[in-house]
Amino acid sequence: MRPGIALIGRLVCLLAGIWLGLSWLPARAATTERVVVNRFSGVAIEGFDPVAYFVDGGAEQGTAEFEANLWGAVWRFRNEGNRAEFLAHPEVYGPQFGGYDPVDIARGVTIAGNPRFYAISAQRLYLFSREDNRDAFTKDPERFLYEVGKRWPALQDKLSQ
Numbered sequence: 001m002r003p004g005i006a007l008i009g010r011l012v013c014l015l016a017g018i019w020l021g022l023s024w025l026p027a028r029a030a031t032t033e034r035v036v037v038n039r040f041s042g043v044a045i046e047g048f049d050p051v052a053y054f055v056d057g058g059a060e061q062g063t064a065e066f067e068a069n070l071w072g073a074v075w076r077f078r079n080e081g082n083r084a085e086f087l088a089h090p091e092v093y094g095p096q097f098g099g100y101d102p103v104d105i106a107r108g109v110t111i112a113g114n115p116r117f118y119a120i121s122a123q124r125l126y127l128f129s130r131e132d133n134r135d136a137f138t139k140d141p142e143r144f145l146y147e148v149g150k151r152w153p154a155l156q157d158k159l160s161q
Contacts, residue, residue: 033159035073036099036112044073045127048115050093051082053125059115071098073151095125097152098159102126103133106147110155 030054044050052060062076065081067133069075070090076081078154084129086093097105104111113127117134120126128134 023031032098034098034156035071036095037073042072044071044076045099045113045115047076049077049082049087050095050125050152052078053120054093054116055082055085059118070094071113072079091126092123095127097126097148098156099127100144102127102144102148103156104129105152106144108151110159 019055030083032074035044038046041078047062049056050062052058052062056078060078063077064076066077066080066085067074068077068083070087071094073085074085077086084090095115095118096102099113099115100110101113112128113129115127117128117131119138119141121138126134126137128137
């Protein structure tokens with residue numbers, strides 16, 4: 001199929017959905033660089049439930065049934081309770097630095113964290129691009145957070161909103 005025809009088909013479907021007011025469609029978000037999201041779906045942290053790290057003690061996949069739209073991203077949760085808790089306290093449950101790896105930020109680069117490599121430190125969630133980074137961070141989080149504090153504002157300014 002020619003690219004122009006495929007684009008027209010998607011546009012027609014989108015307009016039909018808007019015209020019909022299909023409220024049953026899942027939450028959608030424009031992609032952002034301030035929060036690590038899938039660039040096609042807008043889903044944050046690969047669909048993992050950010051509250052589950054705290055209440056279930058690990059990385060648990062959320063579902064499209066329980067979604068919320070915040071900070072230009074779609075967040076998924078395992079249940080309505082986790083969704084409500086996140087919306088009440090997103091600064092607590094959302095991954096710090098938008099889900100970027102703090103060890104890499106301390107080096108001056110923004111690399112997306114992997115939700116499978118995580119740590120909770122001082123009641124905050126951190127995601128890491130590699131296990132090695134997580135292990136280094138957990139040995140001395142204060143050192144990394146000090147460096148991140150110096151570099152994050154400038155790096156964040158370079159990310160699109």
